[in-house]
Amino acid sequence: MNMTADVVVIKDVWVHYDSVPVLEDINLVIKEQDFLGIIGVNGGGKSTLLKVILGLIKPSKGTVRVFGDTPQISRKYVGYVPQYSLFDLEFPVSVWEVVLMGRLGHTGLLKRYSEEDKKAALDALAKMDMLEYKDRQVGKLSGGQQHRVFIARALAANPKLLLLDEPAAGIDTIIQEEFYELLEKLKTKMAIVLVSHDISAVSVYVDKIACLNHRLYYHDSKELTAEDLEATYHCPVELIAHGVPHRVLKKH
Amino acid sequence: MMELLQYEFIRNAIMAGILASISCGIIGVYVVVKRIVFISGGIAHASFGGIGLGYYLGINPILGVLPFSIASALSMGWVSKRSRLPEDTAIGILWAMGMSIGIILVSLTPGYAPDLMTYLFGNILTVPFSDIVLMLVLDAIIILVVYSFYKEFLALCFDEEFATVRGVHAERLYLVLLCLIALTIVVLIRVVGIILVIALLTVPAAMSRQFTSNLKKMMMLSILFGAVFSSGGIWLSYLFDVPSGATIVLVMSVVYMLYSFVKGISS
Numbered sequence: 124m125n126m127t128a129d130v131v132v133i134k135d136v137w138v139h140y141d142s143v144p145v146l147e148d149i150n151l152v153i154k155e156q157d158f159l160g161i162i163g164v165n166g167g168g169k170s171t172l173l174k175v176i177l178g179l180i181k182p183s184k185g186t187v188r189v190f191g192d193t194p195q196i197s198r199k200y201v202g203y204v205p206q207y208s209l210f211d212l213e214f215p216v217s218v219w220e221v222v223l224m225g226r227l228g229h230t231g232l233l234k235r236y237s238e239e240d241k242k243a244a245l246d247a248l249a250k251m252d253m254l255e256y257k258d259r260q261v262g263k264l265s266g267g268q269q270h271r272v273f274i275a276r277a278l279a280a281n282p283k284l285l286l287l288d289e290p291a292a293g294i295d296t297i298i299q300e301e302f303y304e305l306l307e308k309l310k311t312k313m314a315i316v317l318v319s320h321d322i323s324a325v326s327v328y329v330d331k332i333a334c335l336n337h338r339l340y341y342h343d344s345k346e347l348t349a350e351d352l353e354a355t356y357h358c359p360v361e362l363i364a365h366g367v368p369h370r371v372l373k374k375h
Numbered sequence: 376m377m378e379l380l381q382y383e384f385i386r387n388a389i390m391a392g393i394l395a396s397i398s399c400g401i402i403g404v405y406v407v408v409k410r411i412v413f414i415s416g417g418i419a420h421a422s423f424g425g426i427g428l429g430y431y432l433g434i435n436p437i438l439g440v441l442p443f444s445i446a447s448a449l450s451m452g453w454v455s456k457r458s459r460l461p462e463d464t465a466i467g468i469l470w471a472m473g474m475s476i477g478i479i480l481v482s483l484t485p486g487y488a489p490d491l492m493t494y495l496f497g498n499i500l501t502v503p504f505s506d507i508v509l510m511l512v513l514d515a516i517i518i519l520v521v522y523s524f525y526k527e528f529l530a531l532c533f534d535e536e537f538a539t540v541r542g543v544h545a546e547r548l549y550l551v552l553l554c555l556i557a558l559t560i561v562v563l564i565r566v567v568g569i570i571l572v573i574a575l576l577t578v579p580a581a582m583s584r585q586f587t588s589n590l591k592k593m594m595m596l597s598i599l600f601g602a603v604f605s606s607g608g609i610w611l612s613y614l615f616d617v618p619s620g621a622t623i624v625l626v627m628s629v630v631y632m633l634y635s636f637v638k639g640i641s642s
């Protein structure tokens with residue numbers, strides 16, 4: 124791994140779908156131990172931005188570096204919880220097998236999962252409080268439980284950068300709170316990017332906030348200007364800033 | 376049934392049935408859980424082009440099918456992932472294209488094409504020993520590849536995007552899977568023929584799914600089902616002197632439907 128402390132460096136990145144720009148001129152630096160929240164309207168390009176960092180989508184312009192390398196090379200160090208996991212509910216696979224998939228980047232081809240892999244998977248399951256469901260078929264769990272399995276799958280990789288696309292959606296409030304507290308602990312070991320519509324939760328837990336609506340509004344801090352929010356949400360918004368918790372509220 | 380085993384052709388037939396059950400038991404499970412039945416049918420039918428090629432070149436048609444089915448698997452995989460056509464449209468086109476090439480090549484071949492029906496509908500009772508050796512080799516390749524990439528295949532079938540994120544070359548691995556399907560089809564052609572291959576790829580796997588939700592156990596079970604069904608089919612086809620491929624498929628389908636029916640009633 125590169126010695127630089129910059130986890131992600133995105134320079135002048137543009138992404139087009141069928142020549143319609145979705146991300147415009149994105150510049151973003153994520154540093155070690157950053158806990159960055161990204162908010163923005165539906166269709167603003169948040170999921171697209173995470174996929175760019177993962178190398179799943181190639182930008183039409185600009186460069187992306189993750190741990191000083193291409194996203195493809197650095198994937199190994201990146202954990203990902205997708206917004207939607209579209210899988211076949213009938214698929215014959217157990218919770219345990221799914222969480223082990225998080226270890227694929229570490230195990231190498233032609234090898235079985237090692238004891239270390241299994242330990243990491245067990246730890247991740249325990250963190251998400253899903254150990255007792257280890258041998259159940261994933262498709263037979265409730266939606267929220269499935270989501271917790273997918274979070275465990277991301278944690279099993281022991282990533283140095285964790286990308287979470289609305290991880291709290293569909294999870295009950297007790298687990299949600301535990302989950303955010305878990306993230307607080309994890310952030311000493313990794314950089315975390317949290318995409319969320321839950322602005323109040325974001326403002327309580329994250330250290331830095333960015334707004335994304337095709338363009339990115341970010342000042343490497345938890346401050347957002349009124350103009351940023353207006354550009355993002357297309358309506359007047361008011362910041363009750365500097366108080367704790369920081370809150371972003373819509374004016375009526 | 377035991378006295379039948381003294382005939383060499385029956386022994387070969389049962390051997391071929393078991394070898395076919397191994398490959399279609401393993402690969403059929405992937406076909407069923409990844410829901411790629413249509414593309415598998417496409418590869419099978421397009422392979423008819425290879426039969427035509429074999430006749431045209433005057434070689435064993437099976438040797439024509441081998442490269443041809445691999446080529447159709449690769450082009451179908453590539454077109455369905457990369458082209459702007461909807462996947463099923465692309466497959467449908469290649470499916471018909473392969474068959475057309477086969478028909479034209481057969482018609483260009485001077486004289487008439489012996490055993491053409493065998494390749495279309497299979498005849499397990501006439502499998503020569505050389506083909507059994509070929510089936511054995513192909514089975515070994517399939518087992519070896521699946522054993523080596525088992526965890527990657529599982530991730531690929533379950534969630535392609537996440538597999539990619541974890542560093543699996545999903546597209547390449549998918550093409551490998553399609554090539555294994557092509558090899559399985561070559562193994563199965565002698566048994567049930569191109570037209571009926573799809574039954575052997577789906578029925579044992581779908582039936583085993585009813586008994587377990589573990590992929591490995593599904594593979595074991597569907598090998599077992601395949602072996603039982605094909606032996607039963609061979610015996611019935613000998614008894615009533617009817618085509619073996621169709622009998623095997625009918626035995627499987629009837630058992631599967633009866634099972635589903637009984638299960639439906641009891642629940």
Ligand SMILES: Nc1ncnc2c1ncn2[C@@H]1O[C@H](COP(=O)(O)OP(=O)(O)OP(=O)(O)O)[C@@H](O)[C@H]1O
Pocket residue numbers: 140141145163164165166167168169170171172206
């Ligand atoms: N595969 C695709 N093909 C074409 N357009 C796409 C594709 N995926 C996303 N888009 C478009 O890109 C834009 C951004 O999508 P994206 O999923 O990144 O938004 P988002 O900010 O994550 O939204 P949400 O809050 O609803 O999750 C949308 O306008 C969408 O229509």
Ligand SMILES: [Mg+2]
Pocket residue numbers: 169170171206288
């Ligand atoms: Mg999204």
